[in-house]
Amino acid sequence: xxxGQGCQGGVCPGSADIAAWTTWAGDSTAATVRTCAPxxxxxxxxxxxxxxxxxxxxxxxxFLASGAAGQLTGRAIDVAGGAIRH
Numbered sequence: 001x002x003x004g005q006g007c008q009g010g011v012c013p014g015s016a017d018i019a020a021w022t023t024w025a026g027d028s029t030a031a032t033v034r035t036c037a038p039x040x041x042x043x044x045x046x047x048x049x050x051x052x053x054x055x056x057x058x059x060x061x062x063f064l065a066s067g068a069a070g071q072l073t074g075r076a077i078d079v080a081g082g083a084i085r086h
Contacts (some may be wrong), residue, residue: 009064009069009072009073009074009075009076009077010075010076010077011057011060011061011064011076011077011079012076012077012078012079012080012084013052013057013078013079013080014046014051014052014078014079014080014081014083014084015039015042015043015046015051015052015080015083016051016052016053016054016056016057016079017039017051017052017053017054018054039051045083046080046081046082046083047081047082047083048081048082049081050081051081052079052080052081056079057079060077060079064077
């Protein structure tokens with residue numbers, strides 16, 4: 001790696017509000033994870049009280065790709081609303 005370039009890190013999404021949740025739950029009437037029963041139970045177990053949105057994950061990804069993250073190296077960052085504790 002050339003001097004002065006960092007390896008920003010990785011994004012580790014936890015439960016996210018994506019179509020796969022409703023497919024997994026077998027609830028074709030549910031529009032989002034928040035409207036299917038397993039998704040609601042999962043959200044209740046997350047300290048922030050909701051699953052991540054695609055925008056939550058994209059926001060962190062955009063930050064890591066920006067110059068603002070220039071001093072952040074070798075980190076894996078959870079986007080999980082506090083559900084993952086280290």
